[in-house]
Structures are given as C-alpha cells and as structure tokens.
Amino acid sequence: MPSPSEAKAPLLEIDNVRREFDEGQVLALRGVNLTIQEGEYVAIMGSSGSGKSTLLSLLGALDTPNSGEIRYRGQSLSSYPDLGQFRAKHLGFIFQSFLLLPTLTALENVLVPMFEMPWPRPERQRRAAELLEAVGMGHRLNHMPEKLSGGERQRVAIARSLANEPSILLADEPTGNLDTQNAAQIMDLLRSVHHQRKNTMILVTHDPAIAKTADRIITMRDGQVVEDTQSPTPTSIS
Amino acid sequence: MTLLQLTLKNLSRRRVRTALTIMGIGLGIGAVVALLGLAWGLEASWTDAYKVRKTDLVVRRSGGGLIAQPFPDTASEQVAQIPGVSHVASLLTEVLSIESVPMMVVSGRQWQSFLWENLKIVSGRLPKDATEKVVVLGTLAAEMLEKKPGDKITIEIDEFEVVGIADGGAVVENGAIMISLPLLQGIMQKDKMVNFINVRLDPKSRDPHTVSQVIQQHIPGCRVDIADEVLSQSDGVKTFKAMNWGTSIIALLVGTFGVMNTMFMSVFERTREIGILLALGWKRSRILRMILLESVTLCFAAGIVGIVAGIALLKILTLMPWMQGRIEPQITVELLSLALGLAIAVGVASGLYPALHCTRINPSLAIRQV
Numbered sequence: 001m002p003s004p005s006e007a008k009a010p011l012l013e014i015d016n017v018r019r020e021f022d023e024g025q026v027l028a029l030r031g032v033n034l035t036i037q038e039g040e041y042v043a044i045m046g047s048s049g050s051g052k053s054t055l056l057s058l059l060g061a062l063d064t065p066n067s068g069e070i071r072y073r074g075q076s077l078s079s080y081p082d083l084g085q086f087r088a089k090h091l092g093f094i095f096q097s098f099l100l101l102p103t104l105t106a107l108e109n110v111l112v113p114m115f116e117m118p119w120p121r122p123e124r125q126r127r128a129a130e131l132l133e134a135v136g137m138g139h140r141l142n143h144m145p146e147k148l149s150g151g152e153r154q155r156v157a158i159a160r161s162l163a164n165e166p167s168i169l170l171a172d173e174p175t176g177n178l179d180t181q182n183a184a185q186i187m188d189l190l191r192s193v194h195h196q197r198k199n200t201m202i203l204v205t206h207d208p209a210i211a212k213t214a215d216r217i218i219t220m221r222d223g224q225v226v227e228d229t230q231s232p233t234p235t236s237i238s
Numbered sequence: 239m240t241l242l243q244l245t246l247k248n249l250s251r252r253r254v255r256t257a258l259t260i261m262g263i264g265l266g267i268g269a270v271v272a273l274l275g276l277a278w279g280l281e282a283s284w285t286d287a288y289k290v291r292k293t294d295l296v297v298r299r300s301g302g303g304l305i306a307q308p309f310p311d312t313a314s315e316q317v318a319q320i321p322g323v324s325h326v327a328s329l330l331t332e333v334l335s336i337e338s339v340p341m342m343v344v345s346g347r348q349w350q351s352f353l354w355e356n357l358k359i360v361s362g363r364l365p366k367d368a369t370e371k372v373v374v375l376g377t378l379a380a381e382m383l384e385k386k387p388g389d390k391i392t393i394e395i396d397e398f399e400v401v402g403i404a405d406g407g408a409v410v411e412n413g414a415i416m417i418s419l420p421l422l423q424g425i426m427q428k429d430k431m432v433n434f435i436n437v438r439l440d441p442k443s444r445d446p447h448t449v450s451q452v453i454q455q456h457i458p459g460c461r462v463d464i465a466d467e468v469l470s471q472s473d474g475v476k477t478f479k480a481m482n483w484g485t486s487i488i489a490l491l492v493g494t495f496g497v498m499n500t501m502f503m504s505v506f507e508r509t510r511e512i513g514i515l516l517a518l519g520w521k522r523s524r525i526l527r528m529i530l531l532e533s534v535t536l537c538f539a540a541g542i543v544g545i546v547a548g549i550a551l552l553k554i555l556t557l558m559p560w561m562q563g564r565i566e567p568q569i570t571v572e573l574l575s576l577a578l579g580l581a582i583a584v585g586v587a588s589g590l591y592p593a594l595h596c597t598r599i600n601p602s603l604a605i606r607q608v
C-alpha cells in the first residue's frame with residue numbers, strides 16, 4: 001500500500017515502540033521514538049541490558065513490538081505479509097559472534113542469502129567471490145569458518161550481509177568478540193563499505209570508542225532513548 | 239550450492255547418528271522386502287504350478303486353510319458332467335514329515351489324469367500303474383531327501399521305492415512327492431477321499447467364472463477358485479499376507495519414530511542455524527523443504543540399504559530346508575519400487591513434524607546472543 005507521502009517518507013520511523021518479555025515482567029523497550037534517514041551511519045549506544053539488541057531485532061524485522069509502529073519508507077512493517085521477504089530484499093545482518101554456518105565454506109556462507117535472489121548460479125558464484133575479495137578474504141574462499149580467525153570470520157560475515165545488496169546494514173556489537181586491532185580493522189571495513197555502497201548503517205555497541213566512529217550516536221538507557229546527537233567529526237579508532 | 243548439497247552436508251555432520259538411523263529404518267524396509275517377497279512368492283509359486291498343470295479351476299471344500307479338508311471323490315464325477323468341463327483330476331494332498339525333512343508335500347494324483355502329464359522324467363520312470371508301490375520325486379524333493387531312483391522311502395509306516403525323478407516345471411511341483419491317488423488314500427486311511435479337484439475347461443467353452451458358478455450350484459459345500467486367483471482367495475494366504483503386512487507396518491512405524499527422533503534432535507541442535515537462515519531472509523517454505531529433504535534423503539538411503547538387506551535375507555531363506563520346494567521369493571520391480579516408495583513416504587512422514595517445528599522458530603530468539 002503506497003502512501004501519498006512515500007516519496008519523502010524517512011527510511012525508518014520508530015513510533016512509540018514497546019517490547020515486553022516474560023509476560024510483562026521485563027520491559028525491554030518502553031516507548032522508543034526515532035527517525036533514521038536513508039544513508040545515515042548511526043550508532044546505538046548504551047550499557048548492557050539497555051535494550052539495544054531488542055531495538056535492532058525490531059528494526060531488522062526479526063521480532064515485532066507489543067505496541068507502537070515501525071515504518072519502512074512510510075509503510076508499517078506490520079502490513080508486510082512476509083517479513084522474511086522484507087529481510088531478504090532490504091536487510092543485511094552482522095552479529096557479535098559472527099553466526100557463520102559451520103558446515104559451509106566462506107564462499108558457501110556468502111551464497112546462503114542468494115538462495116532468495118533471482119540470479120543464475122554462475123552469477124551467484126561470481127558475486128560471492130567478488131564480495132569476499134572486497135572484504136579482503138579472496139584468498140580464503142574455500143576455508144571452513146573454524147579454520148579462520150575471529151577477524152576473518154567477521155569479514156566473511158560482512159561479505160554475507162552484503163550478498164543480497166541490502167539498503168540497510170544492521171550490526172550488533174560487530175567487534176564484541178575481537179581484539180582491539182581486529183576491531184579497528186572491522187570498523188574501518190564497515191566505514192568503507194558504507195562509503196562505497198551508500199547503504200544505511202545501524203550499529204549497536206556498548207563501547208563509546210566504537211560509537212564515535214558513527215555520524216550520529218543514539219544513547220539508550222533502561223529501554224528508552226536518552227540522547228541523540230550528530231557527531232560532527234566521526235573518528236576512526238585505529 | 240543447492241538445497242541437496244546443503245542437505246548432504248548436514249547429514250554427514252553426524253555420521254554415526256545418520257548411519258544408525260539409516261540402519262534402523264533400513265531394517266524396517268528390509269523386513270518389508272523380505273516379508274512381501276515371501277508372500278508374493280508364495281502366490282506366484284502356486285500360480286505357476288497351476289499354469290504348468292494347465293489347470294483352470296480348483297474345486298475344494300469350503301472353509302479350511304492352505305490344506306483343504308477331504309471330501310468323497312464322487313464329486314469329481316459330478317464335476318466332469320458339467321458342460322464346459324473337459325477334464326477333471328482328483329488330488330489328495332498331504333503335508334507330512336518324511337525322514338529328515340519335517341514338512342514335505344505328498345501329492346496323491348488320480349492315475350491317468352492330466353496331473354501326471356506335466357512331469358518330465360529326468361531319471362528313472364513313471365509308475366507302471368495305479369497300484370505299483372512306488373513314488374516319483376520332484377527334483378527339489380529328491381535333493382532335499384537325498385534320494386535317487388532305486389532308493390527306498392518311508393511314508394508314515396509304509397515303505398516305497400523311488401522309481402523316478404521328475405521336473406514338474408514349477409517350484410511347488412518340484413518340491414513334492416508324487417504318488418498314485420489310491421496309494422496315498424491307503425496310507426492316510428482316507429479311502430475314496432480327495433481334497434482337491436483340478437479342472438480343465440473346454441477351450442471353446444464358457445468363461446471360467448460361469449462354469450465355476452455352475453459347479454458351486456451342483457455340489458453343495460464346495461468352493462471353486464479360478465486357478466490364477468486360487469491362492470489369493472485362500473484364507474491361509476490372506477492371513478499370511480495380513481501378518482506380513484502387519485509386521486512390515488510395525489517395523490516401518492518403529493523406523494519412522496526413529497527417524498523422527500533423529501530429525502528432532504538434529505533440528506533442536508540447529509535452532510540457532512535455522513534462526514540465522516531466517517534472519518538472512520530464507521522463506522519458511524525453504525526451511526521446510528530443507529528439513530524434509532534431509533529426512534527423505536535419509537530414508538531413501540535406508541531404502542537402498544533395506545532392499546539389499548531384504549534381498550540378502552530372502553536369498554538366505556531360500557537356502558533353508560523348510561523353504562525349499564515351497565516358495566520361490568519374488569523380487570520384482572514392483573516390490574523394489576514399493577520399498578523405495580514406502581521409504582520416501584516414511585521420510586516425509588517423519589520429517590514433516592520436525593520441519594513444521596522449524597518454520598515456527600522465532601529468529602530473534604534463536605540467534606539471541608546472551
């Protein structure tokens with residue numbers, strides 16, 4: 001259902017979203033309001049348990065709010081008949097613990113999201129290899145995840161998150177399992193991916209140093225947004 | 239990379255579990271192959287026997303199992319009078335313990351009837367007349383009893399000479415001892431009694447169904463079977479087949495729950511991976527297909543294993559003394575396709591529930607990093 005305001009609707013609007021767990025015992029999000037524009041590089045920062053991952057799950061259409069609304073380009077996510085298809089079309093995910101499929105090689109892991117894409121087999125292969133090349137993993141195409149270092153695994157995961165050419169990349173603590181040096185490299189990689197592909201980046205972190213690499217920092221506490229600032233000079237942590 | 243390749247990778251992840259599951263359902267399929275091969279073989283062996291005898295109808299007393307109850311031979315004269323009947327041959331068939339063989343078919347055949355015509359003598363000769371105290375052995379019976387022409391053989395308490403070995407053209411004929419009807423009636427003290435009448439029809443006459451109805455009307459208490467269907471009509475064979483099916487279904491059910499258990503273990507272990515696939519945009523229907531493909535692949539492999547095991551079992555059974563001369567197991571394309579079809583059906587049945595479970599996985603819970 002195209003809305004009349006579609007042309008100028010923001011990419012994502014979060015409108016008074018609440019999310020409870022355990023029959024209301026846990027209030028993970030207590031009325032969150034946010035607007036994210038196309039092409040932004042946003043960090044969601046806050047201490048552990050503040051509701052960052054819950055919010056990211058909702059933005060990633062992996063979960064649905066108890067109340068409130070999330071709109072993508074003006075259209076409510078609750079009106080999509082198939083959120084899986086929405087994810088397949090528009091979203092890429094990067095996780096703290098990489099979440100590569102252990103039985104598949106690096107290349108095969110990148111091929112997984114392409115099952116839902118209308119490309120012929122040789123094109124999928126080519127695209128997957130190119131993506132791995134682009135994240136500096138061109139020499140590890142046929143390696144199993146267990147044979148890769150943490151930093152390498154996250155590079156494969158980043159390549160995989162780009163496999164469906166998403167407009168939005170969602171990263172939950174992408175450097176949480178990495179040492180400082182690898183973390184810095186991954187953050188640089190994400191920054192350059194954003195620079196080249198112009199996709200919207202939403203990055204969750206508890207680490208202020210990581211958050212400072214973003215253009216905008218949204219701070220959460222106890223399930224609410226407490227601060228939302230544009231960073232005039234995003235820094236590199238390397 | 240295809241869904242099948244993904245499936246094979248998943249199955250090879252837990253090789254021991256996959257192998258044991260394949261063994262479990264494979265044995266079930268093996269039981270189906272062996273038991274149905276036997277049941278079908280039993281029918282085919284008797285159909286063959288009537289074919290070589292050129293018997294069109296079989297008259298017997300109604301009721302009773304595989305071996306029918308005796309009745310007076312006067313019935314055969316009545317049957318012979320019925321229009322459309324060209325020849326009749328009375329038969330007293332007994333299953334007796336003969337020397338070292340516990341169960342042996344002894345076939346007392348009306349002398350000078352067509353029941354002696356299909357016997358091709360391979361050594362020795364046929365009896366001279368109805369009263370000569372001799373027997374002819376089918377080739378398999380001769381092997382089992384280890385007899386050759388000139389040897390003596392004891393039936394119940396009487397001693398007879400083996401005068402000939404004959405190839406009857408069908409396993410049931412070759413497994414039997416052929417003797418003239420009055421001699422067997424004497425041994426069994428069933429004077430003038432028979433338990434089967436084999437009927438040949440006039441080739442130009444009415445169809446077998448009509449003639450069989452006329453016979454049934456003329457002779458009260460009898461039952462007439464068309465030779466092709468004689469065994470499938472028999473209560474004994476019906477029971478045998480029902481028991482075989484029953485055993486097969488139980489074996490398959492046990493296997494099905496085994497596969498279901500394996501599939502559930504496998505998908506529970508992979509909840510997070512399935513969550514990842516969902517997060518990456520996989521359709522729930524694709525997850526469903528992947529899990530179903532896994533269980534179907536598992537069961538297909540088990541089908542192959544089961545067919546090999548079932549055939550091996552049948553081959554071993556064929557070597558058993560009590561099987562020889564009685565049943566030639568049927569290993570037909572139909573049987574093997576049925577086995578594979580059942581294997582695939584088990585795959586779908588056992589994979590469906592685990593697969594449906596997977597489609598209900600909530601991706602955000604499945605991949606939650608704590």
Ligand SMILES: Nc1ncnc2c1ncn2[C@@H]1O[C@H](COP(=O)(O)OP(=O)(O)O)[C@@H](O)[C@H]1O
Pocket residue numbers: 021022026027028046047048049050051052053054055603606
């Ligand atoms: N599936 C869940 N069931 C119960 N409680 C949950 C669940 N997911 C999150 N929570 C709770 O909601 C709160 C916010 O969690 P989360 O969004 O993971 O925080 P963060 O990512 O900021 O550390 C925490 O108290 C957490 O325990």
Ligand SMILES: [Mg+2]
Pocket residue numbers: 052053054172
């Ligand atoms: Mg978190």
